[in-house]
Amino acid sequence: DTEVTQTPKHLVMGMTNKKSLKCEQHMGHRAMYWYKQKAKKPPELMFVYSYEKLSINESVPSRFSPECPNSSLLNLHLHALQPEDSALYLCASSQIETGVASYEQYFGPGTRLTVT
Amino acid sequence: EDQVTQSPEALRLQEGESSSLNCSYTVSGLRGLFWYRQDPGKGPEFLFTLYSAGEEKEKERLKATLTKKESFLHITAPKPEDSATYLCAALGRDYGGSQGNLIFGKGTKLSVKP
Secondary structure: OOOEEEEOOEEEEOOOOEEEEEEEEOOOOOEEEEEEEOOOOOOEEEEEEEOOEEEEEOOOOOOEEEEEEEOOEEEEEEEOOOHHHOEEEEEEEEOOOOOOOOOOOEEOOOEEEEEO | OOEEEEEOOEEEEEOOOOEEEEEEEEOOOOOEEEEEEEOOOOOOEEEEEEOOOOOEEEEOOEEEEEOOOEEEEEEOOOOHHHOEEEEEEEEOOOOOOOOOOEEEOOOEEEEEEO
């Protein structure tokens, strides 16, 4: 099973709202990722968690706050977003092995976020 | 600077008309070259990983190959259901803890007409 699940599928929020995106995988992967994808563009990396610790933060504004409660779950907390943050938010996971070839990332279906 | 370039941006084929998609890369210390398929509004679906020049992998009508400078995704006798955007991504040198820094190309949008 190579399934990554994400909830909700769609989210509409105002600029003053607080909401959270959720991601779950049961493949035993110890690396999890958040990406942002705008229309007709490739995914852009936002955050990487390795062994439940934040290892990469690609200069993402503080209105996006990631959380990794355990090895299977990844959250993205949203607060005071701007209309330009509207996008498809993708979660992915992969195995980890340092020093040798790395492993493919498996993506979830995404959450379509609209900020009004 | 590490870079991945895909061509063409868009490709229209008739059903059964074989073709190839190109992915050129300049990546220091390539640790893997990945192909994904993405349907509109959905997450990328993993297709192949290639690790070293000369490597080839196949799945149904798709075959991926890798050289030291580029990768090709060959599509043999495509069907309308193969219509999608195909993304190429490279994983470069590990600068210490950067497990996941995939460098994506902009994708090739493939349309297969019946």
